Structures are given as C-alpha cells and as structure tokens.
Amino acid sequence: MPLGHLNFITGNTNKLVEVKAILGDIVPLQSQSLDLTEIQGTIQDISKDKCQRAAAIIGGPVLTEDTCLCFNALKELPGPYIKWFLQALGHEGLNNLLMAYKDKSAQAVCTFAYCSGPGHEPIIFEGRVTGTIVAARGPTNFGWDPIFEYDGETYAEMDKAKKNMVSHRAIALSKLKRWLQAQ
Numbered sequence: 005m006p007l008g009h010l011n012f013i014t015g016n017t018n019k020l021v022e023v024k025a026i027l028g029d030i031v032p033l034q035s036q037s038l039d040l041t042e043i044q045g046t047i048q049d050i051s052k053d054k055c056q057r058a059a060a061i062i063g064g065p066v067l068t069e070d071t072c073l074c075f076n077a078l079k080e081l082p083g084p085y086i087k088w089f090l091q092a093l094g095h096e097g098l099n100n101l102l103m104a105y106k107d108k109s110a111q112a113v114c115t116f117a118y119c120s121g122p123g124h125e126p127i128i129f130e131g132r133v134t135g136t137i138v139a140a141r142g143p144t145n146f147g148w149d150p151i152f153e154y155d156g157e158t159y160a161e162m163d164k165a166k167k168n169m170v171s172h173r174a175i176a177l178s179k180l181k182r183w184l185q186a187q
C-alpha cells in the first residue's frame with residue numbers, strides 16, 4: 005500500500021462513521037472538512053472536479069465522496085442534487101415526487117474519488133444499489149435512510165452492520181480497498 009493514511013474530505017459525520025466502520029483497520033483514515041462547491045453535470049464529472057479541487061487546496065492526496073439518489077421514474081433525478089431536494093422537500097415531499105408514477109424504484113449511488121495530488125487525474129470507485137422509495141420508517145438521523153427500502157427494510161431500520169455490508173457505500177469501498185491493496 006503506497007499511502008501512510010487516506011485524507012478523507014468530508015463534513016458529514018454519518019458518512020465518516022460508515023467509512024471508518026467499513027474500512028476498519030485496513031486503511032488508516034484521517035478526515036478533514038472543506039467547504040467545496042459542486043459543479044453541475046454527470047455524477048463522475050462532479051466527483052472528479054471536486055476531488056481535483058480538494059487535492060489542489062490540500063496540496064497532496066485526497067479521498068472525496070459523493071452520494072446520489074436517482075429515481076428511475078424521474079430519469080435518475082434528483083441524482084447529485086438529492087441533498088437540496090431532501091432539505092427542501094423532506095421525506096414526504098420526496099415520496100410525493102413519485103406519486104404520479106407506478107415505478108417507485110431508486111438507485112443509491114456512492115462515488116469515491118481518489119486524487120494523488122494537484123494536477124493528477126482522479127480515480128473513481130462507484131457503488132450502486134437499487135431499492136424502493138417508501139413512506140419513512142426508522143430513525144431519522146441520516147439523510148434519506150428512512151425512505152430507501154432494500155431487502156424488506158429501510159436503510160434506517162437496518163442493523164448498522166447489515167447496512168455496511170450491503171450499501172452503495174460498502175460496494176464502492178470494496179472497490180477502493182481492492183485497488184489500494186493492489187498498489
């Protein structure tokens with residue numbers, strides 16, 4: 005492994021807790037919060053751009069993460085804009101967006117980007133889980149967890165250990181881990 009530690013750029017405590025739980029002792033993690041603006045575009049464009057700017061500010065290697073929630077009936081919107089949709093509409097409002105459609109399926113998409121330093125091209129690791137948007141069930145401490153149902157339970161109802169085994173974040177991190185171990 006080439007890295008002393010990974011510098012994970014995030015201001016989201018819930019994400020940090022999950023990333024630490026999933027990566028365990030395999031990768032020592034250091035975290036830092038930067039207020040980075042996000043461009044509009046595809047998930048990959050947004051992730052790469054953000055990661056490159058974080059590396060330029062830090063002046064070294066960084067890991068960034070973006071989470072999208074894509075409603076299939078809405079051609080994958082809100083997608084990268086889910087944070088603002090959730091903030092404005094809440095769980096009920098997000099459900100209402102799908103009222104006009106039979107298809108309630110959604111994809112949770114987690115994108116990690118690793119950039120080895122300023123000017124270097126970021127590498128992307130994506131995890132995607134298809135679930136169903138339902139009326140909120142379970143604790144409300146993490147984002148849209150209560151309205152995303154997978155395998156009969158919402159993410160919020162799920163045992164933490166199970167979420168960290170099956171989630172979009174777990175899938176993306178297993179790809180990152182494999183890549184790190186091959187370096």
Ligand SMILES: O=c1[nH]cnc2c1ncn2[C@@H]1O[C@H](COP(=O)(O)OP(=O)(O)O)[C@@H](O)[C@H]1O
Binds near residue numbers: 069071
């Ligand atoms: O695993 C998850 N479950 C539920 N909500 C999540 C999960 N990961 C991210 N979110 C939420 O989805 C949105 C994703 O936006 P973004 O990735 O920009 O988050 P951040 O800026 O808080 O790090 C935020 O509202 C975040 O709280």
Ligand SMILES: [Mg+2]
Binds near residue numbers: 042069087
């Ligand atoms: Mg974001």
